[in-house]
Amino acid sequence: MNPTERRALAGLASLYVFRMLGLFMVLPVLSLYGADYRGSTPALLGLALGAYGLSQALLQIPLGILSDRWGRKPVIFLGLAVFAAGSLVAALTDSVYGLIFGRILQGGGAIAAATMALAADLTRDENRGKAMAVIGASIGVAFVLAVVLGPLLAGFGGLSAIFWLTAILAVLGMLLVWRLVPNPPVNAAPRGPRQGDFARLLGQVEIWRLVCGVFFLHLLLTMMFVPLPLLLVDKLGIASEQHWKLYAPLLVGAFVLMVPLMRMAEKRQQVPAAMRLALLGLVFGGVALMSRVPGYWIVVCLGVFFLAFNLLEALLPAQLTRVAPAECRGAATGLYATLQFLGAFAGGSLGGVIYGWGGAPAVATFALGTLVLWSLAWWQMRGTRAGLASS
Template structure:
């Protein structure tokens, strides 16, 4: 009993300042993603009212935000290291609000395309993640990042439900107008709620340009980069076709929310046991492949579906697989990214994610207009199978976590050798000018106090496991 009590007592707890920072930053990220996602389930229906609208151009309007987001993702993050996180976040939200205003007032499809491109130009994701690092202690950072990740998943689900409901009341103008208001609210939160810490260099949170080039050549990461590219291409591409298919199945547009709501809830519940197996039983590769095959099966069957109950079942299967892969792929990347390179690897990964959204919208709309929805679904399903075959040739990830130890300025070769000899340590990296050592370790075998004692014999504890 006493051992259990001691374990609970020693468990890191978020301070009030950390709680405020995590809640406000998670809300900020979620509100921005909500604005980007709400148009997905309604663009192909409501967008037909725009001058010059075609399926190809509406698909481009859905996905164009991904192109500008991908191009600016890493530069905005590295710039925040120089001029501060908040200026980048506030500037990004102002650009996002401007894009929302342009899209809300647009009468033509090209106005919406310009507005959506500007929305993506407000690339604040990297700055938010870096600010989480600045505002939380090392031992609480994993909780903070998990909260951000959960807010993204929640925003996607809420967006699919809110989008059709808002479109019924005021069309695309209401959705984009509300998105702009949320962006202004985000600026107020940034100014008056989020604290003002000094920016701290942290290679596991921010990309480093020299390291980005190295990780672009890291072949072990590319199956995951391709996977997230494909997953987000699917996310946008299927909504080029699904709203129309639901209309054909007898579900009027204003009732689409009531179909998505139970499907998303059940898909989430069914996903949870598989995530537990992936992490606790260390079956990540098998779980990801299972999710991919579930998505492929759903897409191939969608090419032939015609009844409402078929669409409900297939959407449930698709969103189950999507949620499973969306949660698992970044975890896999975190496990295999080299010590001190996680931020750069994740920057590439996130850029590929947004490029996927752009490709899915632009190519999905073109395929839909040229060959129809059956070809779109069948082609997407075949691509997922091809990717699963590529991933099956990859090694299963070792379940390692990242650790950062402040050096206090110097570290000898003897100290590095001692760290490498510790149980559970598989990799040690000492980047120039960062003032820290980065390790990849097995959490079950690694003793952070031992490592901290080697780096700082005075006894100050510096480590974190993420």
């Protein structure tokens, strides 16, 4: 990569880390600290956990298309401002309904599609796969940081401390985009999709396999973190403020192992095979929630799950750029981000209801059933470009 590409990628990957912290930091602590909010129930806390994903899902495609027409940076600045406002609402409330509203408003800053599209605009075709892989890996970095910082911050100042930090990070993100990320060349991105292009995009089976994959991935992740923090307290006897001591080594190890696996898959052009293998690793997440699983086995299962999650987060967006056409790049990344955050909403909402009904084993059973459906969708995944990209 040339210096401009490296500068752009460093800025946008950092921005992605800042934004995804808003989603991930509450995962390991909301079910523990949310009980202190007025009116809280397991179902409402699950809704609060997933509410961020709902508004993200609703707005990713519109803002992705808008970024094709208005430009990437204006949409990104607007989204960061809305995200900061939602963080302040969530930080100042003491009601579960105020928490849900703040999370919905946070999610209204739906800039994931515009950010991925801007990264594609600022990199040459031969480096675009690497750029998307780095952005995908940055989500893994955000996940590692979030599950370590979340329990630490919550132990210090409750959920409010987390939301104050996310508001600050939103402001820092604006400065980052303004000072570090270069403006794309005038002809870097098309003026927008032509009539019929988006319909053709929606007709591509390979694209649907990828966007449904990220839906299932975030559904499983968010659903798991409804019972998991409580399970670590009850079965392993780890106090909530000490959970980071378990998460940190597991996640750092998973990330270190993920990087060579990602590079090997890209180099050997075996990305679909690597993604199917990672899907098998996600099974261990469901196994960890089973009631009869001994404590040490829970730790092993979580390590495998985190490795599989990080690998898929890195490979999925890179593969998407190979099958999506340039003229619909913002719309394609908008569709991808929509399904990503819709999965987070569905996971949190369903996880809260299922956990309230049947406990952790019921959540585990639902998660494993979801993996069966996912494996059927990916059975015939190809490694070649979709027809739309090559037409």
